Amino acid sequence: MRLRLEFTTEPFDLDEPPRHAVVAREVVEGGTLDAVDVGPFGNTAEGSVDAVVEAVGELLRRTLAAGATRVSLQVNVVNAVGEGGA
Template sequence: MRLRVECTTEPLDLDQTPPHAVVAREVVRAADLDAVDASPFDNTAEGRSDAVLTAVATPLRSSIDAGAPRVPRVPVQVNVVEEGEA
């Protein structure tokens, strides 16, 4: 099964990308995912379900370890990708 995940790293800082958002972005870029679109705050990726679900947990853990000022609020949406939609 393939999944598509979209997430936003908060809290936002419009003057510069917070360190915890940078870490989250790099985790998503380094994951074993396809079609990664990582920006300073929004990340979208697609891949095998196990890789997507691991990638959802890892940025949270990494953001906290990188010094997020509080447990970051990361709205996440995960969708099943239908055959032929990828």
């Protein structure tokens, strides 16, 4: 099964990325996730169940420690085995 993670961290700062946003980017770009897309108002990444679950735990721990006051996330199944997935 393959999953897609979508998330944002708050508070927002339109002038420069806050520390928690930089940390979130480090987590998704430094792990085993792929199809990573980091933007100012939302971020997405894809991977296996294990990779996404591991990334979510790391994302929550590190962004909250870096000053995030809210982390919103959604996880969706992209495809499952037998449905064109691996």
